[in-house]
Amino acid sequence: MSVTNPTVEAFERERRRMLIRQRTQAAVGLAIFTVLLLVSFQRSQFFGSDIGGDPLGRMAHFLQRMNPGLKPELLLEDRQTRGSLHAWFYALPIWLRAAWQTVEMAILATAMGSVLALGASFLTAQNLMPFAPVRFVVRRILEAIRTLPDLIMALILVAAFGVGPLAGVLTLTISTLGGLGKLFAEINEEIDPRQLEALQAAGAGPLKKIRYGVMPQVLPNYASYALIRLEGNLAGAAALGIVGAGGIGLELQRAITYTEFDTYLAILLIIIAMIFLIDLFSEAVRHRLIGLEKA
Amino acid sequence: MTRQAYDQALAIAPAALRAPWTRRARDAVLLLLALAALVGMAIDLQLVPGALMTGFGKLGRFLGEMFPPSSGGQSVRILKALAETFAMAFAGTVIAALVALPLGVIGAKTVVSNPALHFVFRRFLDVFRGVPALVWALILVSAFGLGPFAGVVALALADIPNLAKLFSETLENNDPKPIEGVRSAGASPLLVMRFGLAPQFAPAATSQTLFFLEGNFRNAGVLGIVGAGGIGFELDERIRIFAFDEVAFIILLYMIAVACLDTLSRSLRNRLA
Numbered sequence: 001m002s003v004t005n006p007t008v009e010a011f012e013r014e015r016r017r018m019l020i021r022q023r024t025q026a027a028v029g030l031a032i033f034t035v036l037l038l039v040s041f042q043r044s045q046f047f048g049s050d051i052g053g054d055p056l057g058r059m060a061h062f063l064q065r066m067n068p069g070l071k072p073e074l075l076l077e078d079r080q081t082r083g084s085l086h087a088w089f090y091a092l093p094i095w096l097r098a099a100w101q102t103v104e105m106a107i108l109a110t111a112m113g114s115v116l117a118l119g120a121s122f123l124t125a126q127n128l129m130p131f132a133p134v135r136f137v138v139r140r141i142l143e144a145i146r147t148l149p150d151l152i153m154a155l156i157l158v159a160a161f162g163v164g165p166l167a168g169v170l171t172l173t174i175s176t177l178g179g180l181g182k183l184f185a186e187i188n189e190e191i192d193p194r195q196l197e198a199l200q201a202a203g204a205g206p207l208k209k210i211r212y213g214v215m216p217q218v219l220p221n222y223a224s225y226a227l228i229r230l231e232g233n234l235a236g237a238a239a240l241g242i243v244g245a246g247g248i249g250l251e252l253q254r255a256i257t258y259t260e261f262d263t264y265l266a267i268l269l270i271i272i273a274m275i276f277l278i279d280l281f282s283e284a285v286r287h288r289l290i291g292l293e294k295a
Numbered sequence: 296m297t298r299q300a301y302d303q304a305l306a307i308a309p310a311a312l313r314a315p316w317t318r319r320a321r322d323a324v325l326l327l328l329a330l331a332a333l334v335g336m337a338i339d340l341q342l343v344p345g346a347l348m349t350g351f352g353k354l355g356r357f358l359g360e361m362f363p364p365s366s367g368g369q370s371v372r373i374l375k376a377l378a379e380t381f382a383m384a385f386a387g388t389v390i391a392a393l394v395a396l397p398l399g400v401i402g403a404k405t406v407v408s409n410p411a412l413h414f415v416f417r418r419f420l421d422v423f424r425g426v427p428a429l430v431w432a433l434i435l436v437s438a439f440g441l442g443p444f445a446g447v448v449a450l451a452l453a454d455i456p457n458l459a460k461l462f463s464e465t466l467e468n469n470d471p472k473p474i475e476g477v478r479s480a481g482a483s484p485l486l487v488m489r490f491g492l493a494p495q496f497a498p499a500a501t502s503q504t505l506f507f508l509e510g511n512f513r514n515a516g517v518l519g520i521v522g523a524g525g526i527g528f529e530l531d532e533r534i535r536i537f538a539f540d541e542v543a544f545i546i547l548l549y550m551i552a553v554a555c556l557d558t559l560s561r562s563l564r565n566r567l568a
Contacts, residue, residue: 036385037385037386037389039382040381040382040383040385040386040389041382041386042382043378043379043382043443044379044382044383044386044443044444044446044447044524058438058439059448061438062434062435062438062439065438066434101339101340104336104339104340105340107333107336108333108336108337108340108342111333147550147553147554148546148550149513149514149516149517150517151429151517151520151527152516152517152527152530152546155520155530155531155534156354156357156534156542157350157354159353159357159534159537160350160351160353160354160357161346161347161350161353161354162346162350164341164346165340165341165342166340166341166342166346166347166350167350169340169342231425234425235425235426235427236427238427238430239427239429239430242429242430242433242520242521243520246340249430252430252433253433256433256434256437259437261434261437261438264433264434268426268430268434271425271426271430272422272423272425272426275425275426276421276422276425279421279425
């Protein structure tokens with residue numbers, strides 16, 4: 001029994017056309033994706049014969065070299081015994097010192113970057129900065145900072161300030177300013193305007209308006225964002241050390257220079273533990289802040 | 296405010312009018328302690344003003360040398376490096392997504408309902424979530440030799456735990472009703488996945504993966520610093536010989552490329568949303 005209803009026929013035609021269009025789109029998308037993928041694998045020499053091919057085999061070999069060769073019966077022996085924990089983490093005090101340096105770098109950079117971002121956010125918030133050209137210029141500067149990868153900035157700053165934590169702290173401060181400046185400005189623009197109006201009516205100046213009209217509304221949010229940023233900055237500080245900006249990254253670099261793969265694993269574990277602890281701390285503080293905000 | 300009105304207000308809400316001095320003193324002490332801690336850290340890191348001043352002088356000179364930017368007659372080589380950087384980012388993202396998909400399924404509370412297993416698996420991913428791509432790249436380069444291969448693997452390793460976490464959260468947030476609907480129509484498990492789950496999950500997951508592609512293109516630009524190929528290698532080389540006009544050229548070109556990819560990816564993501 002065939003359907004002769006013209007409405008149904010029109011619907012079927014329309015549906016077929018839509019299906020064809022969808023399928024062509026999917027096919028074209030898939031073709032572009034495949035070509036990009038093949039070219040990418042080719043360009044990045046993923047299966048390149050000049051490096052020996054067999055990526056999985058080399059991965060396995062590499063994991064094997066990272067194995068510290070712990071022996072369960074020798075775990076608590078002294079440094080000279082191969083297979084003991086002490087021999088694996090042979091320079092633990094130095095590494096912990098370097099890890100603490102990385103934490104200090106992250107905290108200092110987050111604090112300074114947040115203060116700078118605070119200033120920048122008032123210059124870019126539409127409701128607090130009436131002068132449009134200032135908003136425009138500060139916004140473009142923040143955008144430029146966000147586009148430039150941290151490590152490229154760090155390379156240039158290491159060239160200028162020399163090897164050491166100073167270049168790292170400056171890099172992270174600038175990138176924190178770029179990231180938090182934007183977020184803070186967005187918070188500023190979402191505040192309740194009535195409190196500002198009340199202060200204005202009472203004759204408060206711009207600074208008093210910010211202190212009593214804006215700060216109480218935004219500080220919990222600011223702190224929460226700054227703490228999230230601290231987590232990011234810690235991982236960033238660890239990585240910056242690799243290009244000479246001080247801290248635990250420098251130790252990683254050293255382990256690799258001497259091809260001590262098991263030492264690398266040990267330092268990597270310290271970095272992971274450090275990031276994990278700071279995450280826990282920051283999460284706890286943030287939850288308390290959110291609780292305060294609700295109360 | 297008259298005396299009477301003040302007394303009345305004080306009786307109703309004393310804290311609003313007279314901030315307790317104990318609390319103000321506590322706040323001041325905490326602030327001072329925090330400042331002292333920061334200064335102590337700065338001293339510990341030997342952030343001395345002298346180094347700061349000479350550094351800023353040098354930095355000013357570098358910035359002056361950046362203009363006008365110049366390709367140094369090597370624009371083809373630089374463009375090739377840029378293409379290699381994109382290739383690393385793309386290959387790394389695709390591999391990461393392929394590996395993260397099964398991990399994400401295992402990590403979803405709705406799939407693996409044993410809470411202990413779920414907790415252990417999530418924590419396991421969390422442990423590796425913080426390790427930056429550069430840290431992976433450093434060791435992979437010394438394992439696999441110089442070149443972009445190490446970069447691809449580093450990007451993938453850094454993304455897998457993050458993507459897996461996002462994927463499992465997306466799976467958990469899926470609306471169960473379409474799945475029930477398809478199942479109640481008598482569909483096989485495969486068809487349930489195709490018509491109940493995929494239409495919800497695929498666009499969200501693709502959008503997240505595109506977001507990671509953007510991030511990876513930024514990260515891939517710096518992996519070259521440790522020898523993992525791409526634009527970072529060219530950049531590092533030129534910073535070492537203080538050729539800042541060429542550095543500026545590469546940075547500008549790279550930033551334009553980043554902006555283009557971001558725009559393209561954002562428009563794709565908007566279409567998916």
